Amino acid sequence: MSGSSPAARLQRLFEGRRLTPTQRRIAHSMVRRAADAPFLSSVELAELAGVSQPSVTRFAVALGFDGYPALRKHLREVSPVDAADAADADGLEDTLNEYQQAVRAEIENLRQLSELLADPAPVERAGRLLAASRPLLVLGLRAASSQARGFGYFAAKVHPDVRVVDEGGSMLHDRVDAARRAGASALMCFALPRHPREVVDALAYAREQGLTVVTVADSAFAPVAAHSDLLIPAAVGTGLAFDTACAPMLMGRVLLEAMCDGLPEAQARLEDFDARAAARGLFVE
Structure with missing residues (x-):
């Protein structure tokens, strides 16, 4: 160990x-x-x-x-960490203001994510599951809605059918049903604190309907863990008034990379988008 x-x-x-x-x-x-x-x-x-x-x-x-x-x-x-090292770290933390401490905490979250990715097998498996799903359902409510939208935005550039669900309510199960009827086999979920009960219920329902659930959550012990087939933890920072989510965002990009590896047409789709964007003058560069 x-x-x-x-x-x-x-x-x-x-x-x-x-x-x-x-x-x-x-x-x-x-x-x-x-x-x-x-x-x-x-x-x-x-x-x-x-x-x-x-x-x-x-x-x-x-x-x-x-x-x-x-x-x-x-x-x-x-543990290889001794008390003296811990004390030195505590002393350094005492010299930093609250904003610097928040950044330090996020750096530590990213370091832990790097350690986790030393074994790429879970991410590679997730990439294959997401690439194979037609359509691909992406779920994220409340604090996680921006993660779901960001993932969905980039996924749509390489995946033929991406459906983002970033609002709850009575239509949530309907969206799951519609995706399943259209042939979906997987659901990508971003789950961050505080965890909405709707997300837990939606994942349980999605699995009942036969979808494989891949989840990025703040912890392996998050409430969504029991309803996820594959959960990849990415910690959030809690040092500021509102949580920071650099690690979950980066994990989403890593999963996009892994998904692209399972989509032979991904590079051609990206090149086609770039050509059309240039023809439209879409970006100022």
Whole structure:
């Protein structure tokens, strides 16, 4: 385990566990602060996750440890980060203003995403699923609507039939039904906090109708995980008044790249678009 990042080691520790929503919140908080996790007290972790201290103890027991001290001892044994390094990092953070800290947090999110992509197999599988779906349904509501629209905008340049659903309501299931009747085999979902109940319900319904669900979410423990066939986590930043989503956006672009690999006509479509755009004088360059 020493060759992987602290976040990756934590993810493996939590994989396959049947955790309650509160325990998933604790796990998510630990992954977000992976380098600090071995040095957090139960009180500090509880405050970080917004739960009670007994909840942290129950979480450790659910993972198979005698209590939180045993979990923390395990994390220290498998982590290459020592307390001095953690203290130095904390000292640096203290010298940065809130805007710089938000940027630093996003850099860390991107670093974790890079570690995740060391194994390209899940992304490659997702690319094949999305490329093969005719039409391709793309879902993202509320905070995730911009991610869905951005993905859909670029996907439409290379995929013959992309349908973006970025508003909820009573028509949502109808849109799923229409896509399925037209031949859709996959649904691409962007799910970011706070997670709308409509998204969870829509994914459950889509799977009932036979669609394969590929999801980019802020955490492997997000509420949509139980209704996703393939979930790729990409953390959001929470240091500002509104969450920042650089990692989910980049993950969307990575999936577009993987999807293009599964579309033999993708390059020809892009060249055709460029030719028509030049003829129309579409861009000022």
